[in-house]
Amino acid sequence: MLTAILSAAMALQAAPAAPAPLPEPAPLSQDNRALLRCASAFALVARAQTQGEAEAKGWPDLTVRGREFFVRALAQLMDETGRDRVAIAALANSEAQALAASGDVPRIMPSCLLMLEAAKL
Template identity: 55%
Template sequence: MLTPLLAAALALQSAPGPAPALAPATSEPAPLSQEDRALLRCAAAFAILADGQAKGNAAAQKWPPIEARGREFFVRVLAQVMDRTGLDRDGISRLISAEAQALWDSQETEKVIPSCLVLLESSGI
């Protein structure tokens, strides 16, 4: 249900500039830090919120418009986590999809948005 939105955001990841160095294929990805987990959770929450706002969902409309800034946050976070962990696109896609699905299933998106908006503001995006 959320996969097309997340797939579209992942496609945007091909931003101009040098490609990040990937860890050798034989090495295991580094474990996620608490910071990386929080960033991924907020990226997923912004994707869900942007989808709700695009569909005119009343609960989503009470938050500031998130599409442009949320997308940029999403792309940067995924690139940063890929750089820090050595995950490839498939690996990061699985992680963010699982996080978005967990937020959706638990209906906790509304609960995390306030702290994610603080994180967004502090990011300078």
């Protein structure tokens, strides 16, 4: 009899609710997009400088300062948007590919260098 009552009570219990979906990450603000763009540009130039590419030598050495900017920028983007490291890395990779394909790095570097100076790196 007790078994029948327990079985009936268990049947009446509601099934566990499905976990709530994770909230969508905040969209990138204009400032965040500029930060991502410059961080990606610095990564491209730093890599080109390391590889000895002549065009990249026309810019200030970014192998240390640019890399530090990149790391800090991506950490800031994670904090401000709620995205994880994998998602931010994917955004940076996509941005770097777009910059390389468009050839926009020389056009945006002057403003990015101002951003680098403002970061006091």
